[in-house]
Amino acid sequence: MHSPGPLPTPGALVDLAREFTPRVEAFGSTPVLLDLQGLGRAWPSPRALGEALLEAARRRCPEPRVALAVSRVAALLISQGREGLTVLAPGEETAALAPLPLSLLALDPDREETLRGWGLRTLGDLAALPAAGLAERLGPDAPRLRRLARGEDDAPLVATPLPQCFACTLELEWPIDGLEPLSFILARVLEPLCARLVERGRRAVSLALELALVDGSVHRRALHPAAPSSDPRTWRTLLLLDLEVHPPRDAIQALTLRAEPTPARTVQFSLLDPAQPSPERLAETMARLHEWTSTGRGGAPVLLDTHRPGAFVMVSFAPGAFRSLGSESHAPRIALRVFRPPRPAQVSLREGMPVFVSAGGVRGAVLDLAGPWRASGDWWDVAWSREEWDVALAGGVYRIFRDRLREAWFLESELD
Known part of the structure; x- marks a missing residue:
């Protein structure tokens, strides 16, 4: 099915074809190939089916052309070369294609000029050439062009998937x-x-x-x-x-x-792993x-x-892919148990280093310590500046810090 005139919408002809069959191969907006197998029971003859297609196409687009044939390439070429409705019986493809112009094959200019130099003007002229020696004169693609001119399919209908x-x-x-x-x-x-x-x-x-x-x-x-x-x-x-x-x-x-x-x-989970949600x-x-x-x-x-x-x-x-934990190392790690919010603390210093800490639930002399670690930032927005220490008391190891902007001490976490 083909429409040489302008279409109301780019997919008008494709949408029309899908009303008759889901197996449709579209070449852009036009032409369109339909697989009509199995529709014979709905119409008394192939011509009646073709007339139904043509009548439906006339309501959608100007000057539609419809060709019915057992050959995919014959229907495609005849719908572009003949007006109205054409219904071919099996075996009539070569004779029906013979008077059509060579331009329907969409040859490159050099190839078409060579054929015209040989005096070839129609598909019938090309189909009449002997197959022997044709590839040597025109190249390896020449036998395929001859088969197309005779209406012999080189590929099956490949349905265009629905959007x-x-x-x-x-x-x-x-x-x-x-x-x-x-x-x-x-x-x-x-x-x-x-x-x-x-x-x-x-x-x-x-x-x-x-x-x-x-x-x-x-x-x-x-x-x-x-x-x-x-x-x-x-x-x-x-x-x-x-x-x-x-x-x-x-x-x-x-x-x-x-x-x-x-x-x-x-997803195929392992039989040995726990079930996932x-x-x-x-x-x-x-x-x-x-x-x-x-x-x-x-x-x-x-x-x-x-x-x-x-x-x-x-x-x-957004969870990632499931990953088994069987191969991971089970070496002990130090956990940092953070107090939220940090607990206010009273810290006694000697030579700038903490020697005694008192906070909610934590109190004792510093037995050992590490630090200080100083950091600051965000001075252009909400500035912060702090000095951190890790201190060992009799009851455990803790992290304390001094807010250098507020000059206040806090107990931040416990190392477990």
Whole structure:
């Protein structure tokens, strides 16, 4: 099927072809090849099928051309070289192609000039040449061109995959207000959307929700969970939890959901390792934690690139791949048990070094010490400056520091 004239939209001819069969091979906007096997029961004859195709094409584009043949290349060339409808019986391909011009083969200029110098003008002239010696005169591609001119296929039909668009829109008859009725609407939209993801072997890595409100505004939310999911119940829970924190300001008239797909990954765990939590359950747990805590207090801590102690930010929790701990060393490590907030302390000095420490629950003479370690920074914002010491008392080893800006001592942690 081919349309030499302008198309109303670039994919108009492809969309028309998909109304008849899902196996469609598109060459840009036009021409389009259709695999019509299995459609004979719906029409009494191949010509009736061709007329149905032509009539449907005339409603979409100007001057359409339709050719039916058992040969893929014959149908492709004839649809570009003949107007209207052409139906070929098996064995008629070479004769039907014979009067068509050589330009349909889209030859390079030098090759076409050579053939015209030999007096060849049509596909029939090229098809009539003897196969023997043709490659020596025209190059290794010449036998393939001769087969194309005779209507002999050099490749099977390769269906163009459908564009992957995972979106659903639902117009409501009556506006709804509140999360309880919205929960049922979300279930109706999410179940077919997630079913399409599963059919294509995909999961949604993110989900965008657009709520058209009665006042004409649009309430938009985007979810990026810790792990991709294709479970409609998980996505509904995540959406409802997010809308509890960020509710729309008016009643809802329509909603649209768009999923960003990613290939589904099957993880094979070891039989000897402990079972891992479900990624979908993890996403729900993280969403509930975000709901229960204030903004910026849920997620995973990431240290900042600074010497300021305890400086970190919270980011979305994204676990990495499971890693077995069997090969790791079990050598003992020193743990630093931090007191939050640091405990105010009274420190006696001798020659600038601590000799006695008294803080909440900790009191004693310094038996040994290490330090000092001095650090400062952020003078352009909220400046800090401190002097750290590790001190050994009778009851344990502790880290104390002096706030050099406030001239105050604090007990920060205990070394275990």
